[in-house]
Amino acid sequence: MVSIKWTKRKSPTQEEISKFAQDNKVSDILAELMIERDLTEPADIQDFLHTDISGLQDPFALHDMDKALETLDSVIQSEGKIAIYGDYDADGVTSASIMRLTLKKMGVDPIVYIPNRFKDGYGPNLAEYKKLVEDKHIDLLITVDNGVSGKDEVKYLKDNGVKVIITDHHDLPKELPEADAIVHPTIPGAEYTCPYLSGAGVAFKVADALLGDEALEFIDLAAIGTVADSVALLGENRVIVTEGLKHMKDNNHVGLKALIDKCKLKVAKITEEDIGFAIAPRINALGRLDDASSAMELLTTSDAGFAKEIVDETEDINTKRQKLVRDAFADSQSQVEAQQENGVLVLTSDKWHQGILGIVASRVVEQEHKPTLVLQYDQDSELYKGSGRSPEGFNLFEALDAHRDLFAGFGGHAQACGFSLSEPDLNKLIPLLQEEPSKQNFDPMKPMEKVFDLDLHIQDFNFELIKEINKLAPFGMGNPKPLIKIPDVKLAQSQAVGKDGTHLKTTVTDSSHQVNAIGFGLFQKEEANKGSICDVYGYLSINEWAGKKSLQIMIGDFEVSPKAAKINQLQSIYIDYRSKMLSQAIMEKFDSIVFFNQAYYDMVKRHNIDAKIKMFNEDCGGDNVLVYDRPHDIELFKEFLKNNKTQHTALYLHTDMNARYLRPDMAKMKQLLKYLYSHQNIQMDEMNLVGDYLKMDKNDIDFYLKVFFELDFVKMVNGFVEKAEVSKQRELIESPTYMKRLQRNDVEKILIESNFANVLDWISQYDCHD
The missing domain is CATH 2.40.50.460 (OB fold (Dihydrolipoamide Acetyltransferase, E2P))
Structure with a gap:
């Protein structure tokens, strides 16, 4: 952990x-x-x-947006064939869905290709591009949520007379493809106001540029892609998700409604958490275990029956995905344990399903706080195909990009990457990766x-x-x-x-x-x-x-908690002796016996105990100490705790008082005072009779009378208790006797009546042990 x-x-x-x-x-x-x-x-x-639709920015502020529309318009005017090339995750599927629905509104029925995770791998795929050129004879390829890393693949398309519009948001390579247009929020010199758009967010901006307000029909799909891809929910992304959740309630998309119903979500109360934990994982499940094309069909269909079929399939696949993740994560733990000394974990198997590698990597990162690559060996291609995840503070894209020549395929973000490579190249990569944490000044052993x-x-x-x-x-x-x-x-x-x-x-x-x-x-x-x-x-x-x-x-x-840690420490220092019977032999086992009252100090000293006899304000540091009696003021005990770092402290807290310190009863005090004021000629030795009549304890009567005398409520005249002429309003706290009783009550409540766990809790606030 x-x-x-x-x-x-x-x-x-x-x-x-x-x-x-x-x-x-x-x-x-x-x-x-x-x-x-x-x-x-x-x-x-x-x-x-107050986020609202007015926060949407001008789509033409995005790099090459004007060129993208010019290119698209020229192909449409010439009745050329258009293909959309997407990605198999939720962001890629929603991006492709938005682009498909947008072009349909313009009267175009594009070819849509969602790559297969297992057959096509991550990012641009030259073999599939060739099929689109040779078999479909396309005139324009529009990439969504990918393409910016496909320099060689785009060159092939251009060499074969195919126009290319790239819409992407992934980290930029050192050299950009020579496409007709690259719509991307972080192109140097043309950075967009919201640089952290998702792939679906970029696709939505293209729709906005083409359709204007009509594009709002697709903002719910853009919200799903934005949340699913974990981009920053700031600026325009915040608007996309806020407005997307509102539009989701309008049920514009038959397939999305079916999916929401299957998740048993209340559409009127749907939140970004519902997207992140229910909707997006199911869309992702199709691309992880099957063909993500069905997810795109789900989000773009107008056939409710067809949508239900796909949703039922999606639920089954998602359940299967959950089990595969649990099994693979459990299976990975032996490798994790064997690589405890490594700064970057590389976990491999020929049994794990390729579609869940990224999820397993995420769970290992959460558990170990180390960059983690999880790979599955594909016998058909004779390549290891994998996903990588990393904690904050370590840029996985930079770490892998530094060794790009070892990969057959590679792309991703700072915290998430996908790749494929041969076994010999993997063996070369592993030791090189162990150097990357120190290069990035990342210490995986440091507390997260x-x-x-x-x-x-x-x-x-x-x-x-x-x-x-x-x-x-x-x-x-x-x-x-x-x-x-x-x-x-x-x-x-x-x-x-x-x-x-x-x-x-x-x-x-x-x-x-x-x-x-x-x-x-x-x-x-x-x-x-x-x-x-x-x-x-x-x-x-x-x-x-x-x-x-x-x-x-x-x-x-x-x-x-720090408080609990302190109490745990104090349990080995303080000992509860409050109910013990003390003998001289027991007392002599202590280095020092501490007193708060002089009378007890003098009494014990006369017995010639073989231990140091000390008053509470003397130094007891380092001693095994017995606290013999209880203080009359809790503040004195606080000072003792603050000033004495003892080895052990046993709390005996003795008193000779028969009764506990009684809390003053205000009602009884008023009753007694009223009686004294209404009855004259009461002698002091008659107070026992007064107490019997009022059903008050003699100790209470003595205490209340002493307070009354101190506050000049009553006075003694020739042996009789009489009403005094009070010249000003007096408060009980002006009576030293009353205040001393309150102080003793604090001692009783805190040190005597409390169980020892609560005593230690109180002591922890003042104890000086480190």
Whole structure:
């Protein structure tokens, strides 16, 4: 399990939060979250909180958009054949679907080719290009979500008289293809206002340039590709997803509606999380295990019956995909263990399914915090085909691109790549990759740094808090869902759930509040936790069951809190002697015996105990100490804890008082005072009779009278208790006797009445042991 170092994203002061909230008319919670996201300019704040269609940018600001439209128009005018070449993941499928539907609106019925992951591999494929040229006689090839790395493949097309429009968003190679147009958001010198568009986002911008407002019919597909490809949900991407979710409710696409129904999602409440965890994985499943062309057909068909057939097939394939992932991940663990010393993990098998390699790589990265390549040997091609993933801080694309000559095929992003290579070249690559972490100053053994956004207690949780947090949605890369730290809580009623029993169902609880929680893959960690006080990190959500809504925490992680770690340390230092019978032999086992009251000090000293006899303000550092008696003021005990780093401290805390320190009863005090004021000529030795009449204890009567005398409520005149003429309003806290009683009550409550676990909890705040 990778160790995690948790820090707060930013720590604005309460004064800064309050001022921001007041200036921008938002809640304190929203103010804190926006400050953490550097959203401080009024215009940016309004755009972020009120994202709408007006945030869509001019599509002609994208590089070569005008050339792309000119090229397309010339081919359409000449009635040339057009082919769309896509990709097999959710971004590539939605990109191809958008482009196909756009061209159909223009009266063109294009050939659409979605490459097969197993036959065609990742990115441009020269063999398939040749088939499109030789068999289909195309005049124009439009790539979507790929193509920018196909310099040689594009040259072949151009040499054969085929025009080429590339629409892509992937990292740029050193040399660009010589296409007729390259529509891409990060071309040097022509960087777009939203450089992190997805492939579907770029395809949607082409549709926008061609169709204007009509292109909004496809913005829901662009939203799926944007969320699925994990690009930053900022700027125009935020608009695409926000508006895409709205348009998804209009059911413009028969196939998408069928898929949403199969996922049992409520279309009126659909969110970006529903895309990420339900819709996109099913679209991806087709490309991982089968032919992704059916996914494109699903998203572009108008036949409800055909859509249902594909959706049923998709569900079966997705279930199969989940099992393959579980099995391959479990099988990979022996290789992971064998490569513990390696900075980059390279896991291989001839049994794993090629379609799930990227998912397995992602899970290993999450587990090990190391760049990971997962490869399957394909006997037909005699090549290893694989996917790579890497944690933040390590650029996998750069690491592999430095050895591009070893690959038969290669492409991807900083954190995700696809590739193929021969066994000899793989053997050359593995040692070279081990040099890459140091080149990038990446230490895989360093604790993974993660951030949380809010530091809250369970009592702060309510539905209004969720409403405020969701004002920042949609969440994703660049705008993560706010993570909450819940300090000093316990996990109770924990149980294993899920098919393999690895998930955790529990209750997060403090001394007076609790909330139900789920933690995926965290049951084993909780088993080792043994009920320690924890800091829990998670997301607040709403659980709906049987028509009822309740708050729920989705736990991302938990760790023994600093407070709990301190208490665990103190358990080996402090010993509970409060109920023990002390003998001289036991007392002499200690180096020092500490006293808070002089009378006890003098009494024990007369017995010639073979141990150092000390008052509480003397140094006891390094000693095995017995604290004999209890202080009259808890502040004295705090000072003792702060100043004495003992080896062990046994707490006996003796007193000769028969009764516990009694908390002053205000009602009885008023009753007694009223009686004294209404009855004259009461002598002090008659107070026992007064106590009997009022049903009050003699100790209480003595205490209350002493307080009354100190506050000049009553006075003694010739042996009688009489009402005094009070010249000013007096408070009880002005009575030394009353304050001393309160102090003793604190001692009793904290050190005597509490169980020892709570005593240690209190001690942890003042103890000086490191």
